[in-house]
Amino acid sequence: VNTVRAATSAGALALVVDDDIEASEALARSLVDLDVRARKVTTAAEALALVDEERFDVVITDVRMPGMDGLQLCARLAQVRPELPVVVLTGLGNLATAVAALRARAYDFLTKPLDLELLAAAVDRAVQHKRLSEEVYRLRAEVDATANLSGLVGGSSTMRRVHETIAHVAPSDATVLVCGETGTGKELVARQIHDLSPRRCGPFVSVNCAAIPSPLLESEFFGHARGAFTDAKTARVGLFVEAHRGTLFLDEIGEMPLEMQVKLLRVLQGRTVRPVGSSTDVAFDTRIVAATNRDLEEEVSHKRFREDLFYRINVVRIDLPPLRERGSDVLVLAQRFLAAGAARAGQPALGLSTDAAEKLLAYHWPGNVRELENCMERAMAFAKNRPIGAGDLPPNIVAYRPDRFTVEANDAAEIVTLGQLERRYVMRVLALLGNNKARAAARLGIDRRTLYRKLEHWEQLRSRPDRQPIEGEAVHGRC
Numbered sequence: 129v130n131t132v133r134a135a136t137s138a139g140a141l142a143l144v145v146d147d148d149i150e151a152s153e154a155l156a157r158s159l160v161d162l163d164v165r166a167r168k169v170t171t172a173a174e175a176l177a178l179v180d181e182e183r184f185d186v187v188i189t190d191v192r193m194p195g196m197d198g199l200q201l202c203a204r205l206a207q208v209r210p211e212l213p214v215v216v217l218t219g220l221g222n223l224a225t226a227v228a229a230l231r232a233r234a235y236d237f238l239t240k241p242l243d244l245e246l247l248a249a250a251v252d253r254a255v256q257h258k259r260l261s262e263e264v265y266r267l268r269a270e271v272d273a274t275a276n277l278s279g280l281v282g283g284s285s286t287m288r289r290v291h292e293t294i295a296h297v298a299p300s301d302a303t304v305l306v307c308g309e310t311g312t313g314k315e316l317v318a319r320q321i322h323d324l325s326p327r328r329c330g331p332f333v334s335v336n337c338a339a340i341p342s343p344l345l346e347s348e349f350f351g352h353a354r355g356a357f358t359d360a361k362t363a364r365v366g367l368f369v370e371a372h373r374g375t376l377f378l379d380e381i382g383e384m385p386l387e388m389q390v391k392l393l394r395v396l397q398g399r400t401v402r403p404v405g406s407s408t409d410v411a412f413d414t415r416i417v418a419a420t421n422r423d424l425e426e427e428v429s430h431k432r433f434r435e436d437l438f439y440r441i442n443v444v445r446i447d448l449p450p451l452r453e454r455g456s457d458v459l460v461l462a463q464r465f466l467a468a469g470a471a472r473a474g475q476p477a478l479g480l481s482t483d484a485a486e487k488l489l490a491y492h493w494p495g496n497v498r499e500l501e502n503c504m505e506r507a508m509a510f511a512k513n514r515p516i517g518a519g520d521l522p523p524n525i526v527a528y529r530p531d532r533f534t535v536e537a538n539d540a541a542e543i544v545t546l547g548q549l550e551r552r553y554v555m556r557v558l559a560l561l562g563n564n565k566a567r568a569a570a571r572l573g574i575d576r577r578t579l580y581r582k583l584e585h586w587e588q589l590r591s592r593p594d595r596q597p598i599e600g601e602a603v604h605g606r607c
């Protein structure tokens with residue numbers, strides 16, 4: 129049989145459920161002959177516990193067993209592990225049981241005594257089925273992630289990478305660390321990971337680690353027993369258990385005090401918590417997504433964040449780019465906020481004028497998407513029924529002149545000329561050195577007279593009535 133078999137199920141892992149030890153051993157031997165690894169249990173309860181721990185490709189169960197029988201097991205597995213195919217073993221000629229098995233959403237049934245070739249074919253089909261349904265699931269998650277309009281907006285290359293990572297990790301239980309400046313959408317990413325995961329029907333619990341006073345952290349996270357301390361009139365389950373079978377979002381994890389970090393690490397490793405004042409551990413099955421706007425590696429190097437905890441949470445990392453690095457996403461988002469505002473007011477959406485769009489593209493958005501959202505709400509109030517003009521935007525955005533010096537341009541629209549770059553850099557160095565021209569020239573490695581000449585040249589350009597735009601004055605340009 130081995131030689132003609134397609135390798136579909138080779139290396140697969142099967143769970144054999146049968147209270148008859150001899151029968152299950154014989155079956156396990158047959159499976160091994162088929163290159164399928166097998167684990168054996170004698171009750172449905174054990175089977176249900178084991179599928180939580182290991183990734184089986186197929187379950188093969190007998191029907192008649194003490195306690196929960198094979199058909200009940202089948203129905204239960206269809207609920208909790210819909211992607212896991214179950215093959216039910218029935219007595220020869222027992223059609224009623226076979227029909228009942230299929231009704232209980234068994235994937236297939238086999239009659240005893242087992243025929244090795246039929247077994248091989250059934251296991252192959254089941255394993256193939258499982259792989260396909262996982263693949264379909266993954267693809268659907270990917271499509272949902274990119275097409276989900278209410279979710280994370282953005283088609284720039286930097287955001288496309290974010291979408292791809294989300295779609296890729298959401299179906300797993302991997303711990304995710306979301307990093308990004310304030311207002312970049314870290315919480316939205318965490319929610320999306322939850323919504324696209326098999327845990328979507330479970331709870332999404334969000335906690336801001338910075339907002340909980342230190343003395344309360346332990347009982348908030350791990351729970352407490354009744355009477356554990358003066359105010360503990362009733363027992364309380366902590367956040368880890370509250371998010372059981374769902375996702376716990378640990379926002380601003382970089383703010384967690386060091387002594388709490390030690391406890392957190394222990395809990396994440398053991399997947400159990402011990403409530404304050406209790407003597408027993410409580411197990412939980414909670415996916416962790418953490419977020420921070422700090423540079424955690426830097427925090428680690430300054431011993432403000434524990435290295436071991438950092439590695440524990442930095443399994444999959446999503447770096448959310450600041451809004452200023454998302455190119456025309458700014459305009460897509462602006463329009464999305466205009467449309468949402470209009471829908472709330474029951475009115476048609478306002479347009480965006482070209483000069484407003486230019487200002488939005490040029491601005492550096494220190495508050496990122498949240499700042500843009502507020503900016504568009506304000507603009508809607510000002511513009512009433514007209515398209516949004518530059519005058520409807522906050523003055524700091526209208527007046528903004530990009531003068532940052534960085535060479536990290538990610539976007540072709542951000543490229544400036546060498547002349548512009550030179551002027552910006554010189555001005556920046558002068559500003560940093562308290563406008564001391566002698567020191568600036570020394571630091572720039574040029575003659576003092578050369579510096580004066582350059583400054584004079586730029587000054588003349590500025591004061592000429594028919595002047596061309598001065599280097600560095602470009603509206604969109606940020607380099």
Ligand SMILES: Nc1ncnc2c1ncn2[C@@H]1O[C@H](COP(=O)(O)OP(=O)(O)OP(=O)(O)O)[C@@H](O)[C@H]1O
Pocket residue numbers: 279280281282308309310311312313314315316317421461497498501
């Ligand atoms: N890509 C996006 N598409 C649509 N809305 C977005 C996007 N990113 C952020 N938002 C919106 O911007 C606001 C800020 O997002 P969020 O609260 O997730 O940011 P954050 O990174 O958690 O900020 P903070 O660090 O300040 O907590 C929210 O209203 C969110 O819905």
Ligand SMILES: [Mg+2]
Pocket residue numbers: 314315379
């Ligand atoms: Mg947040």
